[in-house]
Amino acid sequence: MERSGLLKSSRILLVLSGVLLLFIVKVPIWQIELNAPQYPEGLALQIHADGIKGDVEIINGLNHYIGMKTLHNEDFFEFTALPYLIGVFAVIFILSAAINKKPALLFSLSSFVLFGIVAMIDFWRWEYNYGHDLNPDAAIKVPGMAYQPPLIGYKQLLNFGAYSIPDIGGWLFIAVGVIVLSITVIELRRK
Template sequence: MKNLKISVLSKVLLLIVASLFAGALFFPMWRIELEAPQYPEGLVLQLFANKIGGDVEIINGLNHYIGMATLHTENFFEFSILPYVFGFFALVSVLLIFIAKRKAVLGFLITYALFIVLAAIDFYRWNYEYGHNLDPNAAIRVPGMSYQPPLIGYKQLLNFGAYSIPDIGGWMLTAAGLILFFIIFKEYNYFKKNKS
């Protein structure tokens, strides 16, 4: 039964994971960069856990011409719950240090992985709705054209190149997931080696 407990190193790593979840609240999680000849410096839309940031007003002005809805933090319920989700994940990471059970950490990793999948689906839905539900009376209409930004990576949207990539907070969340995976790999591998 002793081998079911996690090591001191894993406990330290869980403290780092908790710090990453908490720290992600203060940095943008995702960014969509827009590049076009008329904006050589580029435009950036940043998604924080609790708000939309970056060049929102300029992007909203451009969206108006092509019939896309304007972006406002209050229109997305996700921004009201994500800070609590990340705070909860940080708290659970600290509690796991005291619980110190491999299965509990594994359960948390699976829960976090499911959250990432659901968040990706929600982000795709968000992008799809904004890119396809266009005002038919917009000043600029291109038959058959939609303006859905990529979930991740690059996509050409008329004369704009759109890059959708993680920002600092997103990389922190990625690091948290990778560290959790490392803890599980290390703990279960160690258990197998010491079982014999």
């Protein structure tokens, strides 16, 4: 008779993944580093679940030259929803360990991956809007130039080099994805 339950190790890892997710609420998820000749020490934006931290005021001050909108946490509904959403996933993971059924595991993985994709699309959409929605009265206007930072990786924007990479929270997020994916693969191949 075929057992429909999960391995004990899979269930422990699921609970662990849920706990790891809770940590993400407290640490920066993503960071955009900016470097320019007159900023040798670099400027950084750190995106947390509940808001943007780092040199926000300085970057806002600089961006008015190119007519970019200033960054304000209250403009992003995401920063209200994100801590709860992460909490929901932690609950889903722990619950599926308790339910101890493959369909629950599959649901956890697919909803988590879907969430990751939607989050990155949303992030790209914000970057696009900030990079393209420029004040026509801006002091510096370079024809054809947009200031959209890279989703991930490096891009030169006028005198600033922008370097966008996951921060601790982002790496944790990826780690959780890899763990849950591995569990799922192992469980599906197990007869």
